[in-house]
Amino acid sequence: MTEAVGADGPGASARLHQLFEGRRLTPTQRRIAHFLVRQAAAVPFLSSMELARMTGVSQPSVTRFAIALGFDGYAGLRAHVRDIAPVATPTDGPPHNPYQQAVQTEIDNLRQLASLLADPAPVEHAGRLLAASRPLPVLGLRASAAPARGFAYFTEKVHPDVRLLDEGGSLLVDRIDAARHAGASALLCFALPRHPREVLDALAHARATGLTVVTIADGTFAPVAAHSDLLLPAAVGTGLVFDTVGAPTLLGQVLLEAMCDALPDAQARLEEFDARAAARQLFVD
Known part of the structure; x- marks a missing residue:
């Protein structure tokens, strides 16, 4: 349920x-x-x-x-x-x-998200589930690829094995299976409109293999709700030609914060990254 x-x-x-x-x-x-x-x-x-x-x-x-x-x-x-x-x-x-x-x-939309987060328990629960998954597959196709990619980029700095799934096609199920066989226990999905049919198929397959599916979606009435174990809603803006996704993106960062709280070595990993970045002079600031 x-x-x-x-x-x-x-x-x-x-x-x-x-x-x-x-x-x-x-x-x-x-x-x-x-x-x-x-x-x-x-x-x-x-x-x-x-x-x-x-x-x-x-x-x-x-x-x-x-x-x-x-x-x-x-x-x-x-x-x-x-x-x-x-x-x-x-x-x-x-x-x-x-x-x-x-x-x-x-x-x-952000005010609505703040209201929903008055009870932090679901996000904290999702953070623990995702932090414990080794590896952690992160799924986002089409319009959802950008927020999924951004989430994966930052999560790689605190989680030892993040696998971004941002391309569909026949290999998608293979990559989900590979993550499961490598020890993954949970999958995070960004599911924003319009919802590709293959996302529903991929989530159904992920759950059938035993993965717990956590989904950031545009509402509890989104098509992916029936294929998710834990759904975290954040509304999208529909007033422009293409949807705006400020609230779902911020919710992803909130979820990452909850993951950091559940990862005992998150701070050490961040410090290691900063040291490597300084040695390589990656950033100008």
């Missing part, structure tokens, strides 16, 4: 995540769900037409989404959000331009 950060924690974001958890949502429905989580305080003031326009979907899609969640219609969903969300007062000021709005969305 998948665990999720904040699933039982306080706050509107956590309760909305709980509403979506375990449901198979379409891509359009996931887009609406992302908006509700990020802008819960504003939703009680929006009509179904306004919500549809702000999320780039049709008005009937909003109604079908509400019904899929068990409400009679959008009015019931809006009332539910009003009950759990903090009261917000609409502003009469000039609207943000699209660039400012994208930045504001990332700020809101």
